[in-house]
Amino acid sequence: MADIRLIEIKEDILSDNKNLADEIRAMLQRHHVFLLNLMASPGGGKTSLIVQTIRELKDVFRIGVIEGDIDSVVDAEIVSREGVPAVQLKTGGFCHLDASMIDMALKEMDLSNLDLIMIENIGNLVCPAEFDTGAMKNVMILSVPEGDDKPLKYPLMFSICDVLLVNKIDYLSVADFDMNVLKERVFNLNPKIKIFEVSCKTGEGIHAWVRWLTDELVFPMLTVQ
Amino acid sequence: MSIPKKNNDMRCFHFFPAVFLIAILKGCLYNQIMHELAVTESILNIVIKHAEKNHVEKVVTIHLKIGELTDLVDEYIQHYFDYLSKGTIAEGAVLNMERSPVVFQCTDCKTTFQVSLKDSGKIVCSQCDGAKAVLVSGREFYIKHIEVV
Numbered sequence: 001m002a003d004i005r006l007i008e009i010k011e012d013i014l015s016d017n018k019n020l021a022d023e024i025r026a027m028l029q030r031h032h033v034f035l036l037n038l039m040a041s042p043g044g045g046k047t048s049l050i051v052q053t054i055r056e057l058k059d060v061f062r063i064g065v066i067e068g069d070i071d072s073v074v075d076a077e078i079v080s081r082e083g084v085p086a087v088q089l090k091t092g093g094f095c096h097l098d099a100s101m102i103d104m105a106l107k108e109m110d111l112s113n114l115d116l117i118m119i120e121n122i123g124n125l126v127c128p129a130e131f132d133t134g135a136m137k138n139v140m141i142l143s144v145p146e147g148d149d150k151p152l153k154y155p156l157m158f159s160i161c162d163v164l165l166v167n168k169i170d171y172l173s174v175a176d177f178d179m180n181v182l183k184e185r186v187f188n189l190n191p192k193i194k195i196f197e198v199s200c201k202t203g204e205g206i207h208a209w210v211r212w213l214t215d216e217l218v219f220p221m222l223t224v225q
Numbered sequence: 226m227s228i229p230k231k232n233n234d235m236r237c238f239h240f241f242p243a244v245f246l247i248a249i250l251k252g253c254l255y256n257q258i259m260h261e262l263a264v265t266e267s268i269l270n271i272v273i274k275h276a277e278k279n280h281v282e283k284v285v286t287i288h289l290k291i292g293e294l295t296d297l298v299d300e301y302i303q304h305y306f307d308y309l310s311k312g313t314i315a316e317g318a319v320l321n322m323e324r325s326p327v328v329f330q331c332t333d334c335k336t337t338f339q340v341s342l343k344d345s346g347k348i349v350c351s352q353c354d355g356a357k358a359v360l361v362s363g364r365e366f367y368i369k370h371i372e373v374v
Contacts, residue, residue: 002374009368127260188348
């Protein structure tokens with residue numbers, strides 16, 4: 001039998017995706033477009049948060065949405081009712097969006113007429129955490145009924161996000177959910193994460209989130225121009 | 226500005242046999258293991274790239290380093306790899322997945338300590354009981370080396 005040789009590789013498994021994501025970020029920065037990647041479990045409130053955010057900001061910024069869905073256009077229809085352009089990506093089975101899918105969606109959008117694009121990623125807390133989409137910021141939603149133990153089960157998702165929105169706080173009085181325990185678990189994994197407590201239903205806390213997003217959009221623009 | 230297309234074949238689902246697609250959908254809906262397919266395809270592409278560069282006859286073993294924070298089901302990776310690598314120089318290769326534990330370093334006393342997040346979730350320094358720590362290992366996700374003939 002022939003001798004077995006060893007070839008050193010030391011290459012990141014998802015380096016192609018990461019490189020394309022970096023190119024997307026650079027391209028969007030030249031167009032002054034801010035790309036936000038929103039992730040959550042199914043039913044966590046991604047579409048509701050996008051709708052609330054559009055209502056708060058559509059007079060100030062030109063907003064677009066990229067909807068990722070395994071096989072439906074329901075969310076894209078809800079979003080386009082708000083009067084903003086929405087591109088639907090049907091992933092046909094894939095449960096995450098990657099940089100090449102976002103690249104395709106961006107080619108369908110008029111970047112010179114947009115300030116903010118929100119990606120509604122596929123609903124789950126595992127796969128989307130692994131793939132850089134090219135977004136400037138990663139945001140996740142955890143809704144109160146899901147429980148305060150989720151950082152223990154999906155540590156990667158909590159460790160890669162810049163913002164955690166704890167949604168459905170109107171359920172807190174009836175849920176076995178300890179906000180302090182949750183925050184401790186999340187900060188352990190990710191000391192830099194920003195946490196906002198919101199209810200897309202009552203509107204509570206939405207202003208603080210929208211203010212953060214506005215700052216993220218406006219301050220880089222001020223330094224660039 | 227045009228961005229060079231890469232990895233586009235990762236999305237060519239309609240070329241997959243229906244049975245395989247159903248298996249994927251099931252995995253996605255019930256176990257959320259779908260990203261293993263994309264990961265496996267990346268592994269295969271990188272391995273073939275290096276194997277061709279080195280004029281290799283056959284790839285025998287692929288050694289991966291994967292942190293415990295990454296949710297990957299080993300059996301699925303090998304299963305998908307066997308499927309995707311058919312007819313390539315990497316066909317029949319065995320994937321060896323070395324897991325690196327989740328390790329934090331205490332911000333106060335600089336001690337490093339291992340944590341099992343799924344058991345307790347408590348991140349407390351084993352030396353000084355400090356609760357502030359930074360992650361130093363557990364997110365590894367790369368191909369170490371390959372054994373070839």
